[in-house]
Amino acid sequence: MVAQTDADVARGERRARVVLAQLGMPHLAGASLEDVAFIRGALVRNFPLVGCEGRLTHRGERAVISVSTLIDYAPRRRFVIAHELGHLELHRDVSQLELSLCSEREIDELYDQGLEKEANAFASELLMPTEVWRKRCDVAAPSLEVVSCLAQEFDVSFTAAAVRFAKLAPERCCVVFSHGGKVQWAVAGQEFGHWVERGQRLHPATLAINYFKGARVPDEPQEVRADAWLESARARGEELWEHSRPMPSRQAVLTLLWIPYGAEY
Secondary structure, three states: OOOHHHHHHHHHHHHHHHHHHOOOOOOOOOHHHHHHHHHHHEEEEOOOOOOOOOOEEEEOOOEEEEEOOOOOHHHHHHHHHHHHHHHHHHOOOOHHHOOOOEEOOOOOOOOOHHHHHHHHHHHHHHOOOOHHHHHHOOOOOOOHHHHHHHHHHOOOOOHHHHHHHHHHOOOOEEEEEEEOOEEEEEEEEEOOOOOOOOOEEEEOOOOHHHHHHHOOOOOOOEEHHHHHHHOOHOOOOOOEEEEEEEEEOEEEEEEEEEEEOOOOO
């Protein structure tokens, strides 16, 4: 049995790559996740679940993935299926009581606890394979337009695509989600080198703040003060690129930040 404290992101990603290799597919863009799950031994069904978005039940070689009928957003449904398939591929020996119900909070790439973290890593790699995405993220200039195109091509959510882009782009990138004029979370690539503080109020010099002030957020990326986003003293007097996009349905803004090539801070 895998202990809750032994979550291993790399293990989840490796298993997803094995599944893709065994399927003979470099990626699953355009593929039916129901068909993939069936090939791997699980029947997917819609079910009126209470208090969760996904559920895995299995006995021996037979398994059923139940997806909440309340999910009407196709990319979200695909991620839920991929998450539950991750449990099947990774955690067959774990008690079903530990895996049976997966909440909206747990089925999220940002969730960082226990077996759910492994299943999320599996789902992200299965739907957005590192080898493929590194090439797609190597573009002339980062932008949320690139992220949007990737999200549509691979049938994943805009937010999931932005997080993946920030992690895999060759530039020093970070994606920030703001709500109520404050930073709710931020995910940066390994080379970003700075920390965007959760809970901090958006600086007046950011583009994202415009949405919460009822003003227009520019459509195109613009250079802004680096210290409007970054706490580091090294960022003072420097600039970085910001591309922000309002998400009215969530009363939020998603922001892609990147540090210019050659910048020393």
